[in-house]
Amino acid sequence: MSRVTFREATAADLPAIVAMLADDEYGKDREDARLPLDPRYLAAFEAISADPNQLQIVADLDGKVVGTMQLGFLPGIASRGGWRGQIEAVRVASDLRSQGIGQQMIEWAAERCRERGCHMAQLTSKATRLDAHRFYERLGWNKSHTGFKLQLEQP
Amino acid sequence: MSRVTFREATAADLPAIVAMLADDEYGKDREDARLPLDPRYLAAFEAISADPNQLQIVADLDGKVVGTMQLGFLPGIASRGGWRGQIEAVRVASDLRSQGIGQQMIEWAAERCRERGCHMAQLTSKATRLDAHRFYERLGWNKSHTGFKLQLEQP
Numbered sequence: 001m002s003r004v005t006f007r008e009a010t011a012a013d014l015p016a017i018v019a020m021l022a023d024d025e026y027g028k029d030r031e032d033a034r035l036p037l038d039p040r041y042l043a044a045f046e047a048i049s050a051d052p053n054q055l056q057i058v059a060d061l062d063g064k065v066v067g068t069m070q071l072g073f074l075p076g077i078a079s080r081g082g083w084r085g086q087i088e089a090v091r092v093a094s095d096l097r098s099q100g101i102g103q104q105m106i107e108w109a110a111e112r113c114r115e116r117g118c119h120m121a122q123l124t125s126k127a128t129r130l131d132a133h134r135f136y137e138r139l140g141w142n143k144s145h146t147g148f149k150l151q152l153e154q155p
Numbered sequence: 156m157s158r159v160t161f162r163e164a165t166a167a168d169l170p171a172i173v174a175m176l177a178d179d180e181y182g183k184d185r186e187d188a189r190l191p192l193d194p195r196y197l198a199a200f201e202a203i204s205a206d207p208n209q210l211q212i213v214a215d216l217d218g219k220v221v222g223t224m225q226l227g228f229l230p231g232i233a234s235r236g237g238w239r240g241q242i243e244a245v246r247v248a249s250d251l252r253s254q255g256i257g258q259q260m261i262e263w264a265a266e267r268c269r270e271r272g273c274h275m276a277q278l279t280s281k282a283t284r285l286d287a288h289r290f291y292e293r294l295g296w297n298k299s300h301t302g303f304k305l306q307l308e309q310p
Contacts, residue, residue, distance in 0.1 A: 077199050120306050
């Protein structure tokens with residue numbers, strides 16, 4: 001199993017992050033990894049960086065960015081005011097999958113959620129990503145919910 | 156159809172909000188609506204109020220709080236830096252259901268997401284809430300995802 005380290009992304013990591021988002025069955029049609037990057041990517045990165053409850057994380061293997069995810073911490077009234085962690089946009093470099101990197105990422109994220117006092121963590125995965133569902137269930141996640149999306153405009 | 160208005164909640168609305176969260180098949184075991192409220196509810200409300208990307212909304216009918224939801228706006232790198240709206244903890248007072256209040260709430264929330272430039276909105280609903288699923292599909296939401304939760308500690 002490859003041993004990766006985790007850190008908050010910098011703007012210099014953005015091309016690698018977008019490349020991983022684009023190198024995906026669904027992402028290939030909605031992302032544009034060409035350089036120079038669409039400035040909206042940098043604007044989004046800056047919005048995340050400015051928000052203490054949002055972290056753009058990269059997984060680093062020998063100085064190379066090999067994984068990415070967004071980790072958020074959400075306050076909420078429900079569950080006696082319990083905070084929730086939320087994981088979005090998880091990707092591992094396509095040539096390094098099935099080596100345990102994803103598992104280390106998700107376990108690391110859950111640990112950060114515990115440190116922040118979250119009582120639970122949540123994520124959604126496209127209903128057709130059956131391999132991902134098995135992966136999350138194997139890590140102890142409960143497939144208890146149905147995820148709905150409403151398209152508001154073209155990105 | 157009852158005509159409701161929407162506004163951001165104040166601390167004075169908190170007992171009514173918690174009462175609606177508790178008056179629910181799943182909420183009844185995890186909430187405590189007794190007064191004085193558990194101070195964690197107020198702490199969560201204050202965290203939401205302090206975050207410009209999180210809104211605790213109440214639906215008002217003739218001066219009475221008859222519905223609640225949390226509306227969040229999340230930056231993200233994916234989809235060319237597209238912001239997402241997120242709806243959590245939607246409840247309508249149990250004696251006023253099936254009168255169109257929920258529909259007005261969700262349509263109002265989607266409009267706020269459009270105003271904030273979100274390209275999509277998202278929510279999850281417990282897999283067993285089949286009536287809720289039909290409701291969201293009728294309003295145009297796409298049941299495209301599976302929602303996973305990881306319990307980190309008891310609330």
